[in-house]
Amino acid sequence: MIRPFGPNEFWFIVFAVQWTLLLSAVAFAGGAIGGLLIALGRVSDNKVVRYLCLGFIRLFQGTPLLMQLFLVFFGLSIFGFGIDPWIAAAFALTLHASAFLGEIWRGCIEAVPRGQTEASWALGLSYFDRMKSVVLPQASRVAVAPTVGFLVQLIKGTSLASIIGFVELTRAGQIINNATFEPFKVFGLVALTYFIICWPLSIYARRMENRFAATARR
Amino acid sequence: MGYEFKFAPVFANFDQLLEGALVTVQLSFSAMVLGTIVAVVCAIGKTAGPKPIRFIIDCYIELIRNTPFLVQIFFIFFALPSLGIRLSPNVAALIALTVNVGAYATEIVRAGIESINRGQIEAGTALGLRRSQIFAYIIIKPALRTIYPALTSQFIYLMLTSSVVSVISATDLAAAGNNIQSQTFAAFEVYLVITAMYLVLALAFSGLFSMIQRWAFNYPLAR
Numbered sequence: 001m002i003r004p005f006g007p008n009e010f011w012f013i014v015f016a017v018q019w020t021l022l023l024s025a026v027a028f029a030g031g032a033i034g035g036l037l038i039a040l041g042r043v044s045d046n047k048v049v050r051y052l053c054l055g056f057i058r059l060f061q062g063t064p065l066l067m068q069l070f071l072v073f074f075g076l077s078i079f080g081f082g083i084d085p086w087i088a089a090a091f092a093l094t095l096h097a098s099a100f101l102g103e104i105w106r107g108c109i110e111a112v113p114r115g116q117t118e119a120s121w122a123l124g125l126s127y128f129d130r131m132k133s134v135v136l137p138q139a140s141r142v143a144v145a146p147t148v149g150f151l152v153q154l155i156k157g158t159s160l161a162s163i164i165g166f167v168e169l170t171r172a173g174q175i176i177n178n179a180t181f182e183p184f185k186v187f188g189l190v191a192l193t194y195f196i197i198c199w200p201l202s203i204y205a206r207r208m209e210n211r212f213a214a215t216a217r218r
Numbered sequence: 219m220g221y222e223f224k225f226a227p228v229f230a231n232f233d234q235l236l237e238g239a240l241v242t243v244q245l246s247f248s249a250m251v252l253g254t255i256v257a258v259v260c261a262i263g264k265t266a267g268p269k270p271i272r273f274i275i276d277c278y279i280e281l282i283r284n285t286p287f288l289v290q291i292f293f294i295f296f297a298l299p300s301l302g303i304r305l306s307p308n309v310a311a312l313i314a315l316t317v318n319v320g321a322y323a324t325e326i327v328r329a330g331i332e333s334i335n336r337g338q339i340e341a342g343t344a345l346g347l348r349r350s351q352i353f354a355y356i357i358i359k360p361a362l363r364t365i366y367p368a369l370t371s372q373f374i375y376l377m378l379t380s381s382v383v384s385v386i387s388a389t390d391l392a393a394a395g396n397n398i399q400s401q402t403f404a405a406f407e408v409y410l411v412i413t414a415m416y417l418v419l420a421l422a423f424s425g426l427f428s429m430i431q432r433w434a435f436n437y438p439l440a441r
Contacts, residue, residue: 062420064381066392067413074406078221152284159286163385170288183296191285191293198284
């Protein structure tokens with residue numbers, strides 16, 4: 001039976017956006033912790049740690065996000081966890097975000113002049129104090145624009161969780177489309193909803209980038 | 219953990235995986251070429267075109283960059299037929315990939331064009347070159363050289379993204395995996411092998427791109 005595309009269908013799709021946002025938030029928070037560790041590992045003095053982190057980044061940047069989702073989804077059940085699309089998607093996207101944020105933030109840490117690190121040594125600061133009070137605060141200024149840029153990529157990436165059966169914005173669209181056969185309206189609405197979330201973030205990222213470029217030129 | 223890994227059924231169907239990999243390579247390579255053409259045309263439009271054209275190109279870029287590829291391909295594959303445009307999965311996949319990479323590459327190419335020193339273009343004008351000649355001889359090659367690393371990493375990202383086209387039953391590598399998975403139930407093993415194949419493809423593309431770079435841009439820069 002074909003249902004018409006009415007207000008119920010409209011709100012079903014719009015409300016599904018909460019799952020997209022929640023998944024993005026979880027993956028971003030997890031990815032921020034993982035990414036910080038990866039970034040610190042990439043600039044570590046220990047060669048083994050540096051190469052392990054490099055390998056992690058290369059692995060996740062050299063394979064499709066869809067395959068990462070599949071591997072975590074089917075892999076979790078092998079290791080004795082039940083198949084749960086929500087956990088699988090959150091875990092896979094966290095690993096994915098860790099790798100990408102790790103690589104972005106490594107660049108930001110390396111952009112802090114070497115003299116800052118040397119000055120911290122001269123002051124006798126511990127590794128922890130040097131990172132917390134000297135290097136990371138300066139790196140974070142450079143990091144805002146590319147981090148927000150990646151957040152947009154991550155939000156779009158959560159749409160792939162629909163393929164392993166997690167009901168978020170895209171999956172809600174598919175469900176409604178299968179019932180109403182109104183692909184033009186349905187996927188138009190889905191695309192518009194993503195656009196409304198992502199576009200302001202993109203504009204913000206671009207503005208921050210320009211502002212930083214302007215101060216750097218001075 | 220009492221799980222026994224079953225790789226034998228995966229490798230028994232390895233010819234299917236190779237066929238799928240070939241389609242992935244063909245799709246991505248075609249989208250790279252077509253996407254670059256789209257990008258160069260749009261970048262010219264954005265730097266030299268009249269205002270309405272620039273506005274349309276801006277809309278195209280922002281729309282594509284701020285919506286997921288999965289939704290774009292659903293739109294092209296499911297919504298366009300309702301306008302009377304019916305596409306086979308592989309053609310829809312190629313169009314979606316081209317439209318997608320075109321938007322990202324436009325911004326990259328535009329940055330390259332803008333990186334050309336104005337003095338170079340003025341010198342071309344002073345020598346009496348036409349605008350098309352200035353573009354062909356003075357702008358495009360140095361611009362491509364500048365943006366080559368950004369453009370090629372976008373291309374590798376495109377190849378990885380192309381795995382998503384398996385959802386509209388295109389016949390790429392990921393789809394071959396879905397088939398084998400549904401016959402053998404060795405899901406984890408299938409996707410592990412396929413992920414490794416994507417990694418090999420990504421490394422191969424990146425090796426190929428750096429070979430091309432050495433061959434095509436093997437001339438000294440002016441000081």
